[in-house]
Amino acid sequence: MHLGLDLGTGSAKVALYGEGGERVREASASYAVRAPHPGWAESDPGEWWAALGRVTREVVGEDGGRVRALGLSGQMHGVVLSDAEGRPLRPAVLWADARAASVLDIYRALPQDLRLTLRNPITAGMAGPTLLWLREHEVEVYAGARWALQPKDWLRLRLTGEARAEPSDASGTLLYDLGRDGWNAPVADALGLRSDLLAPLTGSRSVAGTLTPAAAAHLGLPAGLPVAAGAADTAAALLGTALPENQIQLTVGTGAQLVVRSMALPQAREGLHVFRTAQDQGGYTLGAVQNAGLALEWARRTLRCDWEEFYTLARGAEPGSRGLLFLPYLTGDRTPHLDPHARGGWLGAGLEHDPSHLARAAFEGVALSIREALLLLPGTDRPTIRLAGGGSVHPWWRQLLADILGRPLDVLEVPGASVYGAALLAQSAVTGRPPEVGPPHTEAIIEPHADVDWSDVAGRFSAAYGALRGWFDRKQ
Numbered sequence: 001m002h003l004g005l006d007l008g009t010g011s012a013k014v015a016l017y018g019e020g021g022e023r024v025r026e027a028s029a030s031y032a033v034r035a036p037h038p039g040w041a042e043s044d045p046g047e048w049w050a051a052l053g054r055v056t057r058e059v060v061g062e063d064g065g066r067v068r069a070l071g072l073s074g075q076m077h078g079v080v081l082s083d084a085e086g087r088p089l090r091p092a093v094l095w096a097d098a099r100a101a102s103v104l105d106i107y108r109a110l111p112q113d114l115r116l117t118l119r120n121p122i123t124a125g126m127a128g129p130t131l132l133w134l135r136e137h138e139v140e141v142y143a144g145a146r147w148a149l150q151p152k153d154w155l156r157l158r159l160t161g162e163a164r165a166e167p168s169d170a171s172g173t174l175l176y177d178l179g180r181d182g183w184n185a186p187v188a189d190a191l192g193l194r195s196d197l198l199a200p201l202t203g204s205r206s207v208a209g210t211l212t213p214a215a216a217a218h219l220g221l222p223a224g225l226p227v228a229a230g231a232a233d234t235a236a237a238l239l240g241t242a243l244p245e246n247q248i249q250l251t252v253g254t255g256a257q258l259v260v261r262s263m264a265l266p267q268a269r270e271g272l273h274v275f276r277t278a279q280d281q282g283g284y285t286l287g288a289v290q291n292a293g294l295a296l297e298w299a300r301r302t303l304r305c306d307w308e309e310f311y312t313l314a315r316g317a318e319p320g321s322r323g324l325l326f327l328p329y330l331t332g333d334r335t336p337h338l339d340p341h342a343r344g345g346w347l348g349a350g351l352e353h354d355p356s357h358l359a360r361a362a363f364e365g366v367a368l369s370i371r372e373a374l375l376l377l378p379g380t381d382r383p384t385i386r387l388a389g390g391g392s393v394h395p396w397w398r399q400l401l402a403d404i405l406g407r408p409l410d411v412l413e414v415p416g417a418s419v420y421g422a423a424l425l426a427q428s429a430v431t432g433r434p435p436e437v438g439p440p441h442t443e444a445i446i447e448p449h450a451d452v453d454w455s456d457v458a459g460r461f462s463a464a465y466g467a468l469r470g471w472f473d474r475k476q
């Protein structure tokens, strides 16, 4: 048996799999993302640790002795500053945190040849800019840190006592040389960042340590169990869904990700990211829609509904929400606008609107934002888009996504693709064989309805951001 641990933004998911990949048990527990200042997003690693202990013990049950290895996946881009033992020195700064917007000019001033080695747009929320901010604003914490780790790498340090990083997460820090496949010491030097904070790199499917007795007791597993390095959650999900080249995959969760994979490292493209996969040499192009489930969740809470009530409300309004728009940019925007100052909200309300329009506009706004990101992706010759993720389970929402994207959706039957990918990496680490995973089952193919033309609404949606861009900047 193999165990996957996925350290998500909103929740930890743990799942146990048999030798043939069959899922034996799984469970999850959520924790808080806090905004102590507007635009910040932090979590307490102590809460991650407590949640993972609880959930892992529940999932493992009496089977602790039969687990051969565990693997990790996790939310990308964030930073945990810790001491040598992995004790966090401050809350984790997450990917959705926009504080580093104030230091991006330092990054933008890098010589062009160095910038090109990053192959990614300079955005707040990535570890490199966040570290610059911490260096300037929390001088003593920065100076006293031993490691600056991505969330799942911090977790592995706590589990094994060894600090390691791996390419799929490291390539999302803006401190990585994508072409050379290693930490980007010249960039760190040019920025005046401490390279010694970056942990040694190892392969995603290597054994990166074994469980310490204390960690083993916390998780209900035997001490000495091999822990695979694992991968960033998006990279782990590509593995868990066996994504072929040239096929677009959309994952809707807290954020939404549009991914196209390639065997060679893809070229940089305006507004899109290029990161390493968990497989040797591979890379993928990513459109990162920052506010998906996160924005729906906010709208739902604002309207004081549970999910069922929220869907019922939204279904009561007509397509296009009578002209009411919702901009989902609650944490700023990455793909397509790369604007940490953007903000969300309803726009164009009149006396003709009621809460059903507010609810429906929220779903439409998230889908329209994904549609804009889709337009930037490299073309593929497969019109159907694969759909996955815990934020896209409702049939009405899936249909609306198909309608607004104007593309058939192949809904995958892979619950917890990231945690499955993490378990596959664990299996591969102990067998020494590349992960073996067949094509996923299709739960449903959803054809877009042809009766509503969304191009006008999409045009108004784009124009709204265009009109507000200057105002977002002035708000600072």
Ligand SMILES: Nc1ncnc2c1ncn2[C@@H]1O[C@H](COP(=O)(O)OP(=O)(O)OP(=O)(O)O)[C@@H](O)[C@H]1O
Residues within 6 Å of the ligand: 007, 008, 009, 010, 011, 075, 252, 253, 254, 255, 292, 293, 294, 296, 297, 307, 389, 390, 391, 392, 393, 394, 397
């Ligand atoms: N019924 C629902 N309809 C739409 N969105 C939902 C629904 N239930 C939960 N969500 C949203 O889906 C997201 C959780 O999905 P999922 O667990 O796949 O997220 P994730 O991106 O993997 O996040 P994490 O980083 O926490 O792992 C949350 O933002 C939540 O608000």
Ligand SMILES: [Mg+2]
Residues within 6 Å of the ligand: 006, 008, 009, 233, 253, 418
């Ligand atoms: Mg996740």
